[in-house]
Amino acid sequence: MAAVAPVADQLVSYFYALLFVRHPALRPMFPVAMDLQRDRLVKALLTAAEHMDDPAVLSHYLRDLGRGHRRYGTQSFHYPAVGEALIGALTRYAAEVWDAETEAAWVRTYTTISGIMIDAAAEDERHQPAWWEAEVVSHDLRTPEVAVVTLRPDRPYPFLAGQYTALETPWWPRVWRHYSFAGAPRADGLLAFHVKAVPAGWVSGALVHRARPGDVLRIGPPAGSMTVDHASDRGLLCLGGGTGIAPITALVEDVAGHGGRRPVEVFYGARSDHDLYALDTLRRLQRTYPWLSVLPVVDADARFPRALRGLGSYGPWDGFDACLSGPAGMIRNGVEELQALGFPARRILHDAVEDLVPYAY
Numbered sequence: 001m002a003a004v005a006p007v008a009d010q011l012v013s014y015f016y017a018l019l020f021v022r023h024p025a026l027r028p029m030f031p032v033a034m035d036l037q038r039d040r041l042v043k044a045l046l047t048a049a050e051h052m053d054d055p056a057v058l059s060h061y062l063r064d065l066g067r068g069h070r071r072y073g074t075q076s077f078h079y080p081a082v083g084e085a086l087i088g089a090l091t092r093y094a095a096e097v098w099d100a101e102t103e104a105a106w107v108r109t110y111t112t113i114s115g116i117m118i119d120a121a122a123e124d125e126r127h128q129p130a131w132w133e134a135e136v137v138s139h140d141l142r143t144p145e146v147a148v149v150t151l152r153p154d155r156p157y158p159f160l161a162g163q164y165t166a167l168e169t170p171w172w173p174r175v176w177r178h179y180s181f182a183g184a185p186r187a188d189g190l191l192a193f194h195v196k197a198v199p200a201g202w203v204s205g206a207l208v209h210r211a212r213p214g215d216v217l218r219i220g221p222p223a224g225s226m227t228v229d230h231a232s233d234r235g236l237l238c239l240g241g242g243t244g245i246a247p248i249t250a251l252v253e254d255v256a257g258h259g260g261r262r263p264v265e266v267f268y269g270a271r272s273d274h275d276l277y278a279l280d281t282l283r284r285l286q287r288t289y290p291w292l293s294v295l296p297v298v299d300a301d302a303r304f305p306r307a308l309r310g311l312g313s314y315g316p317w318d319g320f321d322a323c324l325s326g327p328a329g330m331i332r333n334g335v336e337e338l339q340a341l342g343f344p345a346r347r348i349l350h351d352a353v354e355d356l357v358p359y360a361y
């Protein structure tokens, strides 16, 4: 990996060129524009290499990746084609260090990786579909850029509050983006999402400015481990930044649904008052539930978690777990701030920062 890191862009472009020249039938399985796809392949390889010595983390990651590939229509027989193109690209771009031993090691590694992904996908197929169709039933523009989009899935869709899923719109086929469920599971089965249109954000732009009731989207299976442990009665300190408040609202509803036996303190970060589109909803919940406190934190300089330092009258946090949701930078800074406040890492929950990257589009 070190040998090819400086030429990763060329290597990945060459890899896809080899794959599509040798197997043209695979091209339609990928998005028209491949930029982000290239980054994702490199990230996946780097993540796998980074956790090479930690089989538990690595196989968890690869199993998720294998399951996630079902929604692209990936079949087990596609893996050898990808492996051959990868080895072909490595042979060319790592020429200086490439020898028979290195090639044998990469073949072994790829065989192991693809085996784990294929098995996970096959097991997943036994108990859930690769995707659900879901009809837009309401579309509520809360600010010029943020919409709350509510969907009705075509089949029952089990998930846990705090999780997220991937969405594909009819306007950008094969481009999937992650969004968190903006509420706990509901009796009517509807699913709500908060979507912010960002520059160059194809899916989010289409969801905010184009989607209307009656449109049909696809949603992948639920994922993510930022969920409430109902066996515990520890308090929850929740930091939600921007549309990252969506899963925090879900956690609050989930605690309420289980009798509200724990204190929940929500800090809702935004860059301006105008961006606090979910504050009314949270305030309504706060009036209903005595165990809930909600504090908006407005700062234009993207230093939201640091603002916690000035909130000396809150806490102490001894009996609390923490949940973080928002932009990747906020999560990174938030984890540091929480550790400085005395939270051990195992008491801080958030989605994988790598998974947040595609959120931004």
Ligand SMILES: NC(=O)C1=CN([C@@H]2O[C@H](COP(=O)(O)OP(=O)(O)OC[C@H]3O[C@@H](n4cnc5c(N)ncnc54)[C@H](O)[C@@H]3O)[C@@H](O)[C@H]2O)C=CC1
Binding pocket: 178, 179, 180, 181, 194, 195, 196, 240, 241, 242, 243, 244, 245, 246, 247, 268, 269, 270, 271, 275, 297, 299, 300, 301, 302, 303, 304, 305, 325, 326, 327, 328, 329, 330, 331, 333, 334, 356, 358, 359, 360
């Ligand atoms: N839509 C959804 O369901 C979810 C979205 N997200 C992510 O949340 C983000 C929300 O975007 P926006 O609403 O545009 O957020 P934003 O850029 O307006 O920021 C929201 C808050 O986070 C703070 N912040 C931003 N960057 C920071 C940094 N580097 N360090 C410390 N604080 C920082 C800001 O000060 C503000 O308080 C997106 O990146 C999205 O991917 C995360 C989870 C769920």
